[in-house]
Structures are given as structure tokens and as C-alpha cells.
């Protein structure tokens with residue numbers, strides 16, 4: 001077996017930055033204020049306008065956003081938070097960092113998001129919150145989830161890491177639908193600032209606490225100190241963190257926010273071309289987009305059907321051999337060492353099946369129609385020449 005690294009001509013994902021991002025970064029560098037400052041405040045204001053949320057709090061990543069979200073739940077040892085296993089491990093890690101215990105509920109086999117019925121069945125007297133994930137940019141069934149949460153008097157946190165630009169019943173994800181929604185701006189997301197995150201909420205007291213917690217729980221912000229004509233001494237009101245976003249990142253994210261509608265519409269166009277091609281192919285099952293949900297297609301993840309002429313792994317390898325990079329389906333957290341427990345195997349079959357049977361195909365702003373045709377044609381040829 002060789003260890004030679006593969007040369008790919010079509011990556012699975014690639015961010016798009018233009019002249020405007022370059023100019024915005026240069027302006028920040030020249031301004032002399034590079035850490036959290038006016039650009040972060042401006043991004044927050046504009047994210048509120050985009051989502052309709054009362055507050056937006058920018059942070060260093062979605063992992064840190066989720067960490068703060070679970071901190072404001074005031075969890076105590078033994079408290080449980082229900083989340084899907086089919087997610088990036090940061091979802092469950094944030095519950096542990098917040099002092100609680102993740103309890104996994106299985107997903108709906110069509111949408112790959114939390115199955116509301118299974119979620120309700122997982123509620124125990126120790127449940128303190130629900131963490132719904134809008135996986136790869138498709139909104140979770142928030143109406144059903146919020147109904148259940150209301151009946152059981154539980155707050156809902158939305159892990160909206162991949163979901164900037166997605167909509168649920170005509171309202172943007174981040175409105176927020178639950179108590180808090182947490183976004184990621186890492187390099188693979190539709191809207192990217194390299195790294196970065198943001199929380200939206202309509203709760204004044206929680207927003208105030210989140211703003212403090214991201215900056216070591218300092219009682220006075222840097223901007224307030226800077227603009228004061230009187231000397232100000234700060235206090236550190238609880239144990240906080242440095243989870244701040246820099247003004248350099250905020251400047252990039254601010255430009256990207258203006259591009260978000262274009263990003264989403266290009267992705268939706270590419271997704272519709274994939275879907276049409278795979279319908280005629282018959283062995284690659286396209287993702288579902290239920291009525292009243294708008295998928296941003298952060299990732300396009302079809303499923304290799306049971307009757308497929310080729311296994312998922314062999315398909316990935318054959319595509320890589322042609323220079324096309326792919327990824328397996330979204331991970332199942334319960335299979336990773338910190339969360340392994342025999343009890344999950346029986347309960348999380350749909351999640352495990354998606355991890356094993358799905359494939360994430362190239363999807364990004366600059367993917368051309370011709371490159372996409374090459375991906376589609378390659379899949380067709382590989383399938384036609386495969387013998388299982």
C-alpha cells in the first residue's frame with residue numbers, strides 16, 4: 001500500500017473570498033483596532049437585521065458559541081441534554097463542557113435531523129434542555145421540537161453551525177426559533193471568516209451574560225472603556241473565557257453576509273442539478289428538502305442505495321482516483337471513544353446508517369457547471385463499470 005497523497009482537482013469544499021474581503025481586512029489592519037471592536041459590533045448589528053433576532057453575540061467559533069450556550073443553562077452534574085448523535089462532535093462536547101451529559105436521540109431517516117418522537121421518548125426527569133442541529137444546512141423540525149419542549153418546560157438550543165442562510169417556514173435560521181441559535185463561520189461553511197461563530201437570542205439577560213462570558217466575564221466592554229471620558233475600572237463577575245472574535249474576522253464575515261443570498265442560490269442551483277442527475281441514475285438517493293424548509297446546501301449528501309452497483313467506500317475511492325474529493329456521511333458521535341456505550345448501538349441505527357451509506361460531494365460557490373458535470377459523469381461511469 002502506498003502512502004502517496006492524492007492530488008485532487010475538485011475539492012469537496014472551498015471558500016469564496018473576493019476583492020471586498022481583501023479591502024475590508026486591509027482597512028482593519030490600518031485602523032489599529034484588530035481585536036474585538038467596532039467591526040464585531042457592526043457584524044452583530046447586521047446579523048440581527050438578517051435573522052430578525054434581538055441580539056447577536058459574535059465569538060471565536062461555533063464550538064465556543066455552544067459552550068457558552070450550555071453554560072447559561074446552569075447545568076449540574078447528572079443533568080441531561082438531548083441531541084442527535086449524527087453531528088460534528090462539538091455538539092456533544094459542548095454539553096460536557098457546560099457540565100451536563102449528552103443523551104443521544106436518533107434521526108429521522110429522510111431528513112437526517114432529530115426525529116421528534118424519538119426525542120420525546122428520550123426525555124427523563126434529569127433532562128434540562130434539547131439541542132437541535134440543522135444538519136448540513138437543512139432546518140430541524142422546529143415546530144414539533146418546540147411543542148415537545150413547551151410541554152416538558154425545556155429550553156431549545158439550536159446548533160445552527162452549518163445553517164446560515166437556511167429558512168424555516170419563511171423565517172431565517174437564527175431568528176431564533178429556540179432560546180439560542182449558534183452559528184459557525186469556519187472554512188467549510190457557506191459564510192466563512194476562516195474561523196468564527198455567533199449566537200443569536202431574543203433574551204436580554206442571557207445576551208448580557210453571553211457578552212460578558214466571551215471576554216472573561218469583564219463587567220465593562222473594551223469599547224465602553226475606550227470611549228469613556230472618565231477612568232473606568234472593570235470587575236470580573238464570574239469565571240469566563242476568551243472566546244472573542246477579532247475585528248479582522250468580523251470584517252470578512254460582514255462582507256460574506258452581503259454575499260449570503262448569492263451563495264445560497266448558487267448552492268441550491270448546483271444541488272438541483274445533482275438531484276436531477278441522481279434521480280435518473282437510480283442508485284444514489286438525493287437528500288430530502290421538506291416543504292416549508294429552505295436548505296442552504298452547506299453540503300450535498302446523497303445516500304448510496306442498498307441496490308447500488310458499488311459500495312459507498314469504493315465509490316469514494318474511485319472518485320478520488322479521478323481527482324474528485326468527497327467525504328463520508330456526517331459522523332455518528334456515539335461511535336467515538338469519549339461517548340462509546342453499548343446501549344447506543346441499538347438506539348441509533350438511523351444515525352449509523354447515514355454515516356456509513358452517505359457521501360458528501362463537492363459543493364462550493366466556484367464549482368462550475370462543467371466541473372459538476374465531470375463529477376456526475378464520473379459517478380455514472382463508475383457505477384456502470386462496477387460489479388459488486
Ligand SMILES: Cc1ncc(COP(=O)(O)O)c(C=O)c1O
Pocket residue numbers: 061062063064087088090091133135159161162183184185186196197
Ligand atoms: C453541526 C456542527 N456543530 C458544531 C460545529 C463546530 O463549529 P466550529 O468549527 O465553528 O467550532 C460544526 C462544524 O463543522 C458543525 O458542523
